[in-house]
Amino acid sequence: MEIIILLIVLLVVVLAVGDIRRSLVTKPVFALFKRILPPLSDTEREAMEAGDVWWDGELFSGRPDWQKLLDMPEPTLTKDEQAFVDNQLAQLLDMLDDFKIVQQDRDLPKPVWDFLRKEHFFAMIIGKEFGGLDFSPAANSYIVSRIASRSISAAVTVMVPNSLGPGELLTHYGTKEQQEYWLPRLADGTDIPCFALTGPEAGSDAGAIPDEGIICKGEHNGEQVVGIRLNWSKRYITLAPSATVLGLAFKLYDPDSLLGDKRELGITCALIPTSHKGVESGDRHFPLNQAFLNGTTFGKDVFIPLDWIIGGIDYAGKGWRMLVECLSAGRGISLPALAAASGHVTQRMTGAYAYVRQQFGLPIGVFEGVQASMGKIGGTNYTLESMRRLTISALCQGKSPSVVTAMTKYHMTEMGRQVMEHAMDIHAGKGIQLGPHNYLGHSYMATPVSITVEGANILTRNLMIFGQGATRCHPYVLEEMKAAANPDEEQGMRDFDSLLVKHVSFAVGNVFSSLWMALTGSRFNETPVSGETARCYQHLTRMSRGLAMTSDVSMLMLGGDLKRKEMISARLGDVLSHLYMASAVLKRFEEEGRQAADLPYVHYAVQHHLHEIGSAFDGFFRNFPNRFVAWSMRALVFPLGNHFNEPSDQLLQDISTDMMKPGVTRDRHTFLCYWKDDESDATGHMEKAFLSMLKMKDVYKTLRKAQKRGELSSNLNGQELADVALEKGLIDNETAEKLAETERLRLTAIGVDSFAAGILEKNQFYTTKGDLRKAAVRD
The missing domain is CATH 2.40.110.10 (Butyryl-CoA Dehydrogenase, subunit A, domain 2)
Incomplete structure (x- = not known):
């Protein structure tokens, strides 16, 4: 006992007495830190120092202040922005025929180009003093998303001048002469x-x-x-x-x-x-x-x-x-806007199609195989919109969080790809056959565009998110790196000594807290709310603490090799990203008034993100080079095992059923999806059929019962179905007319576009081998 007390006293003396600590601890640790410090190129250093630390810093700290998150203002549109949305944006959307744009003209029509110039769509980020609209990131994101729900080609055309480019660079860095000459010309469309x-x-x-x-x-x-x-x-x-x-x-x-x-x-x-x-x-x-x-x-x-x-x-x-x-616009606004549009369109249109399209006399949306994909669309879209809003709120506050925008760009574009794939699985031939009524095909083909630009997703996940987050978001590492790089070594060591004491306390606290939270199932963690989502906050705090602990250990053990161990560091980046996405989901739920109808979506999303966090940690522990250290970290984070499971089948079924119901919830979840009340419209034809069939659901139920009794053939459809049902006295004249109209809309909706012989051949890309050769050479 005396020996233990003596050791404790010695440890306290070593750490508490500055001169002794600096001589016995700080000096050798400082030398070690300088050796293991990952070498940074000039471009890496500039990227590391750019941007702000925001909510990502809270998640990386292991001690997220959830009330701070919930108190962040919700992004909203100004009066001028809402007026633009209600008028100019509405006019533009009505002008767009995406099939004609892509398959026939290969360009926006001249009236659309002229309208974009005249109404300053290319000048959303340019100040009013130069003739621009000076819109907020919230308006920029909303407008691009709505256009993307109609035409990816038009959305990209609008978003590029409002993203990374001359307009933004001139606004931030241009000389007075450059701004006064170029910005008015860019604002009014004189220059593109x-x-x-x-x-x-x-x-x-x-x-x-x-x-x-x-x-x-x-x-x-x-x-x-x-x-x-x-x-x-x-x-x-x-x-x-x-x-x-x-x-x-x-x-x-x-x-x-x-x-x-x-x-x-x-x-x-x-x-x-x-x-x-x-x-x-x-x-x-x-x-x-x-x-x-x-x-x-x-x-x-x-x-x-x-x-x-x-x-x-x-x-x-x-x-x-x-x-x-300036990358925040592209990474935090424009490309995520395209992904959000994919989520809104796939949820609204897939829900409608799954009700309209029937097999064995039932909507295909009641079959569990279809429900599995539908539920993932709805649950993923809830995260997409939540993440879009949270990131936009940072940008609206004047922040430029580089790690957050990198996470947003990577994960939203990947989730956009996932919802498109699920939607295509459900729509099958309806999504494959291109034509004026196909609302999925062009967006499906466009998903790799977002994934490969503004930093390819492979680069973003494997190098940027954790590589930048580990130093920018960590409470002490960036300052320690600056101290180690100080040419005045004596001053650098003094600064390092002050940081080291705090860092050691931080690390030790994370070790014991990680174990305590795991053993107690996070039940003693603070939560800012009560009710069904309270446990979500507790689990996320525990995983945040686990991330802080494993990050410290990884940087200590691997040093400069960590940035080359991309598969290792990317998994820690995944943990950070899914913590951020789950945070966004919970914040949105609170902002929208804790809607009970949203609980299946919220539970699906949070359970999915916790499961992904657990899977990322499992992969990290399995592949960490030092096996003893890997086992020790696993014992601290998951001493009783990893019990974060995938969302249940029941949640998938609840979401899929909700997607086939019109009303406030469906409209809130899919408000970015543009549709026109016109049966010839790409999305309008499906929406009209869906709403008409719902109004006639009791009639269809009566007809199905008659079919089961053998009173009505199951092979009838369209006008013939209405006529025979009327003849047999199953419905009256007025109902027969409504049924015939509904059947006409239904058959149009489940149909696919076809073209007369010779039509498609007239749109060949090149007419001679010489043209092909020239194009190949120039590229």
């Missing part, structure tokens, strides 16, 4: 912008951009000036074929020291009119049967003046930081 970053040799690795600019003397407007001679080759650039002004990212060099002693200045962004001598653009790609303009741009020995650098000469070499700081 594009931004060229991706090239044949550089996609996600921006540091590998081979396009270069050399500072030199040259002629501009008849005068000899110092400028930049550019050479570039870019591809996959949306709006490049129609753009009149090109935003360009390139590496800038000063070999003759015309600007100073630094020879390699770094990635730089410039703004160049596409009419400028040497700029070549206009060729198009054909991105997975979509009609938005996407293509190439080239330049050889193009000379531009220095004041064409966005932000002027002071921003030479600062392009990568500028791009990373």
Whole structure:
């Protein structure tokens, strides 16, 4: 006993007495930390320092303040934004015929282009002082989502100028002269912008951009000036074929020291009119049967003046930081908006189709195999909309949380793909055969577009989410890294010493708390609410504490190797992401007034995310290199086993049944899905059939009973069914007329488009082998 007390006293003395602690503990740990510190490139460091830490920091801390989450303001539309939605957006949606756009014109019609320019759809993020709309992220997201529910091609055309590009870069970094000249022209549609970053040799690795600019003397407007001679080759650039002004990212060099002693200045962004001598653009790609303009741009020995650098000469070499700081629009607004539209459309239309389409005299939505997929659509869509709102709320508060937007982009685009696949499984031939009445096909083909742009999803999951989150969101690691990198080593060690004491206390607390929460089933964790969702908060707090503990251990054991162990770190990123998604679900449930009808969706979503968290932890423990450490971590997080199961079959059935009911809940869950009260409309024909059949459900029940009694043939449909039912006295004249009309709508809804011989052949892409060869060579 005396020995134990003596050891405790010695430990307290070592840790409490600063000089002793610094000599015996901090100094060797500081040296070790500097050795295991993962080396960061300039682009990684700039990406790491860009953006804000928001709710992701709370989740990473192991101690999320749930009341803080619930107190965050809900994103709403202003009076001007709502008026735009009710008028200009409504007019645009009514103008869009996606089948004609994609399959016949391969472009938006001229009246649509003119309307987009006239009504400033390309200027949602440009300030009113320059003629723009100055809309909030909430309005931007809502508008893009609604357009995407109608036409992905139109949505991408609108979202690109309002995402990462000249408009946003000029707003944040442009000189006064650049802003006053370009922003009004972009706002009124005089100029159409594009931004060229991706090239044949550089996609996600921006540091590998081979396009270069050399500072030199040259002629501009008849005068000899110092400028930049550019050479570039870019591809996959949306709006490049129609753009009149090109935003360009390139590496800038000063070999003759015309600007100073630094020879390699770094990635730089410039703004160049596409009419400028040497700029070549206009060729198009054909991105997975979509009609938005996407293509190439080239330049050889193009000379531009220095004041064409966005932000002027002071921003030479600062392009990568500028791009990373502005990525929130693409990652947090635009691409998630497309995914949200997929969720809203698939839930509304699949629910309708599953009721309208019948087999064995029953709607296919009552069969459990179909219900399994329907339930996943509804449950996933609840998360999609919840995640969209929570991320938008951060952006509306002026935050730019880089880790949150990365999670949002990755998981929402992946969930968008999942709901599309489930919807296609249920619709079968209805979803496969393209035509004016197919509301799934083009969106289904477009899902890889969102997944591969603004940072391919493989990169985002395996490198960005945890790689950036582990340092940005951790309470101490980023500051410790700064201390270790301090050129004044003495000052660096003093700063490190102060952080180390806090970090050790943090880590020890996480170890014991993880075990305590696991052994008690999280029942003593605080929760901001009572009722059915209270346990959800308790379980999520426990998993947050487990993430904090395993992250610390991983960084300590693996050091710089952690960023190369992508499969290991990605699983911890998955834990963080599913904590965020479950948080979003719970916040939405509270914001909407704890609707009892939403409980199946909420329970499905939270149970799904907890199950995914448990699966990610299981994979992490199974594959962690040090097996003793892996076993120890598992014993702390799941000492009694992992009991987070997939959502029950009953939840899937409850959701699928609810999806086939019209009313307030269905409208709240699918408000982003545009449909027109017109039976010739792509979505309207299904909605009208669904609503008509529901009104006639008692009549159909009577007819099914008659069929079972043998009084009515089960092979009848359409007008013939109404006539025979009337003849046999099963229905009256008025009901017969309504039944015939409903049957006509039903048969149209379950039908698929077909074309007369020769129609499709007239839309061949190329007419000669020479055209094909030319296109291949240019690409």
